[in-house]
Amino acid sequence: MRIRPYRHKVDQAAVLAVFDRAFPSAHPFLEGTGHFEGAREVVEQALPYWDAFVAREKTKAAGFIIVRNDGHIAALFVDAPLRNRGVGTELxxxxxxxxxxxxxxxxxENRFALRFYQSRGFQVIDGERAIDSRGTGHYRLTLTSSPP
Incomplete structure (x- = not known):
């Protein structure tokens, strides 16, 4: 596996394909809420402007991370078949x-991601209730990699 900076013209289609596969499997509790479309739009808009890295496994994209200038991780997704192989850790x-x-x-509700980040030293510092389009509440946690 190789991690390298994202190159928009070369990587956009492959990164969005990873997102399209990984988001639903990581967020089954959001199915039918419109979150997929909103999150995909954020990813599409952020890719050319913020720091992004792509993990490549042989000839295909295995995952990606997007980080804002202030250090906020806007997205980290790994293709489901390649999870638990160190891709997310390297990103x-x-x-x-x-x-x-x-x-x-x-x-x-994303217990896998929560365990992943906490096992790498992230700590929960805040939380808020987010209401989806069906009126269902989802608790969104804010984590940081160093004490606040």
């Missing part, structure tokens, strides 16, 4: 090389 390391402190938000 996180690439972001940590750029930013001393990282923050992110994760849905409380």
């Amino acid at each position: 996180l390391k690439a972001a940590q090389n750029l930013h001393q402190k990282l923050t992110l938000q994760v849905f409380e």
